[in-house]
Amino acid sequence: MGMTFVEKTLARYAQKDRVVPGEIVIVEPDLYMSHDNTAAIRKIFEKIGVEKLKYPERALVVLDHCAPAMTAAYAQNHKEVREFVAQQGIKSFYDINVGICHQVMAENGHIVPGRVVVGSDSHTPTSGAFGTLATGIGRTEVAALWATGSLWFRVPETLKVVVHGKLQDYVYPKDLILKIIGEIRADGALYRAVEFCGEAIEHMSISGRMTLCNMTIEMGAKCGYVSPDEKTWKWLEEHGVNRSLAVSNDHLFSDEDAVFERVLEIDASTLEPQVSCPHTVDNVKPVSAVVGTKIQQAFLGTCTNGRLDDIAIAAKILEGKKIHSAVRFLVIPASQSVYLEAMDLGFLKTIIQAGGVVMNSGCGPCMGAYGGIPANGEVCISTANRNFKGRMGNKESEVYLASPATVTAAAVAGEIVSSGTQA
Amino acid sequence: MISGKIFKYGDDVNTDVIFPGKYTYTVNDPEDMVKHAMEDLDEDFVKTVKEGDVIVGGKNFGCGSSREQAVTCLKYAGIGAVIAVSFARIYFRNCINQGLPVITLKPDEIARIHRNDAVSVDFKHGTVHVGDHLFSFPPLSPEVMQILQAGGLIDYTKAKIHHAN
Numbered sequence: 001m002g003m004t005f006v007e008k009t010l011a012r013y014a015q016k017d018r019v020v021p022g023e024i025v026i027v028e029p030d031l032y033m034s035h036d037n038t039a040a041i042r043k044i045f046e047k048i049g050v051e052k053l054k055y056p057e058r059a060l061v062v063l064d065h066c067a068p069a070m071t072a073a074y075a076q077n078h079k080e081v082r083e084f085v086a087q088q089g090i091k092s093f094y095d096i097n098v099g100i101c102h103q104v105m106a107e108n109g110h111i112v113p114g115r116v117v118v119g120s121d122s123h124t125p126t127s128g129a130f131g132t133l134a135t136g137i138g139r140t141e142v143a144a145l146w147a148t149g150s151l152w153f154r155v156p157e158t159l160k161v162v163v164h165g166k167l168q169d170y171v172y173p174k175d176l177i178l179k180i181i182g183e184i185r186a187d188g189a190l191y192r193a194v195e196f197c198g199e200a201i202e203h204m205s206i207s208g209r210m211t212l213c214n215m216t217i218e219m220g221a222k223c224g225y226v227s228p229d230e231k232t233w234k235w236l237e238e239h240g241v242n243r244s245l246a247v248s249n250d251h252l253f254s255d256e257d258a259v260f261e262r263v264l265e266i267d268a269s270t271l272e273p274q275v276s277c278p279h280t281v282d283n284v285k286p287v288s289a290v291v292g293t294k295i296q297q298a299f300l301g302t303c304t305n306g307r308l309d310d311i312a313i314a315a316k317i318l319e320g321k322k323i324h325s326a327v328r329f330l331v332i333p334a335s336q337s338v339y340l341e342a343m344d345l346g347f348l349k350t351i352i353q354a355g356g357v358v359m360n361s362g363c364g365p366c367m368g369a370y371g372g373i374p375a376n377g378e379v380c381i382s383t384a385n386r387n388f389k390g391r392m393g394n395k396e397s398e399v400y401l402a403s404p405a406t407v408t409a410a411a412v413a414g415e416i417v418s419s420g421t422q423a
Numbered sequence: 424m425i426s427g428k429i430f431k432y433g434d435d436v437n438t439d440v441i442f443p444g445k446y447t448y449t450v451n452d453p454e455d456m457v458k459h460a461m462e463d464l465d466e467d468f469v470k471t472v473k474e475g476d477v478i479v480g481g482k483n484f485g486c487g488s489s490r491e492q493a494v495t496c497l498k499y500a501g502i503g504a505v506i507a508v509s510f511a512r513i514y515f516r517n518c519i520n521q522g523l524p525v526i527t528l529k530p531d532e533i534a535r536i537h538r539n540d541a542v543s544v545d546f547k548h549g550t551v552h553v554g555d556h557l558f559s560f561p562p563l564s565p566e567v568m569q570i571l572q573a574g575g576l577i578d579y580t581k582a583k584i585h586h587a588n
């Protein structure tokens with residue numbers, strides 16, 4: 001009997017011939033990412049009583065969640081992170097001037113197909129878009145990894161999502177993943193691996209695949225996964241990954257006779273733009289059901305949808321138009337490198353001339369730490385991945401999640417409109 | 424073995440209501456974290472919680488972010504176990520890693536448990552007593568039990584390193 005990609009990978013790392021779902025294995029991951037929470041993890045690490053990281057070359061640190069620091073307490077936190085990084089000789093360190101951790105890891109050649117990547121951030125599955133087993137872990141787990149290099153994993157069952165057909169021009173990967181989450185709900189893939197395949201996925205950009213994998217956690221998944229193809233390799237090679245470093249192809253694909261716990265078949269060609277309504281991500285409706293909902297803020301950014309093609313969509317919609325006078329349109333490129341490209345291509349100019357506000361790369365108001373917290377009673381439409389009560393820093397506000405096109409169209413209209421007619 | 428009373432909540436209790444995100448980088452002391460436990464969901468929680476109390480949720484308990492404070496604040500508030508139909512993956516891991524036992528029961532069993540019911544949990548025999556009801560739960564795997572018994576992943580790691588030296 002064959003194995004799924006995740007089973008194969010965990011078996012290889014646990015040095016076993018095969019593993020089955022539910023089994024607990026001990027694995028040594030290749031990379032452990034932590035962000036602003038590194039200072040807090042350091043305190044846990046110190047409690048273990050070890051002085052040095054076992055494998056400092058496997059640790060990667062990004063300052064992005066509150067970048068630059070907006071209070072003395074955050075500044076102190078960043079300072080402690082920088083001290084720790086220097087003291088431990090962690091070379092893969094990205095200060096506040098680089099971008100959001102998940103974007104930064106991929107752009108800087110740290111993500112290699114077939115490897116095991118963990119991070120103390122729940123959206124670590126984003127890197128599954130490159131054929132990597134990537135999953136979020138807790139702070140204590142990072143501390144234990146720093147000390148010992150190994151961690152327990154439960155082998156997950158795999159949910160296969162086959163997306164037939166092609167997305168229509170005005171429908172985006174975000175609409176697809178929202179539709180899937182709405183269908184199977186927030187617990188629909190609990191502790192599962194989610195493997196995406198089918199025609200729509202083959203046609204999808206790397207950025208779009210990152211959007212899909214990024215949001216697998218919103219249906220409870222351990223990881224999301226797209227098998228690498230030529231597009232993947234081309235992107236990775238452009239970002240410094242040496243193809244010869246990866247394991248052979250038979251490790252990167254699920255076997256023909258692998259056992260999937262469930263197979264979900266979706267027809268992309270009939271999909272309409274979707275929106276996730278307050279206050280849970282799985283409260284998904286077609287955009288047409290909420291047309292007319294007034295908004296005061298629109299936010300385009302985050303590890304879900306802050307990449308170049310997302311910003312390009314916004315710029316295209318905004319060409320020759322103005323942001324509605326009652327709306328604040330905030331744009332945060334996912335990384336400084338995306339920022340530069342968007343600037344070179346004139347996208348940022350278009351956005352600013354339309355009345356948008358372009359902010360420095362980082363998480364911004366995504367989790368309500370700074371830079372764009374909605375007031376009481378306000379409604380924000382966002383390209384982010386979460387809309388829980390209080391997520392953007394105010395539990396008296398409402399957050400809708402949608403694609404960059406739907407968010408930008410709403411920013412122009414002052415209310416949610418069908419982006420299909422705007423683009 | 425623990426005993427206390429029940430705090431009962433619904434499905435999809437997320438980490439933002441267990442411990443609001445706005446405090447994640449500024450509140451670092453576990454005793455201070457307790458003050459914000461369940462802040463956005465149940466204002467009476469902090470006022471009435473006692474050592475040995477048990478939280479009962481529905482499906483997908485602890486969904487949302489990976490923040491461990493959403494476990495720490497409950498553990499330091501005295502919560503002895505969390506019972507739910509199912510747990511979000513990272514939350515499940517965080518509980519084990521911090522030595523807070525997690526128990527899964529069936530939806531119809533959870534439906535028979537109410538707020539303020541007296542509860543006792545016997546981990547050794549895998550039983551939960553609530554009022555007149557007796558429920559049994561599937562045992563955790565040996566690796567996970569070892570971590571729980573050590574008091575969490577840190578103590579387990581310490582013991583492992585000590586052993587290796």
Ligand code: SF4
Pocket residue numbers: 065100101102121123302303304362363366367384385
């Ligand atoms: S952009 Fe939002 S979801 Fe992504 S890593 Fe930052 S806070 Fe988390």
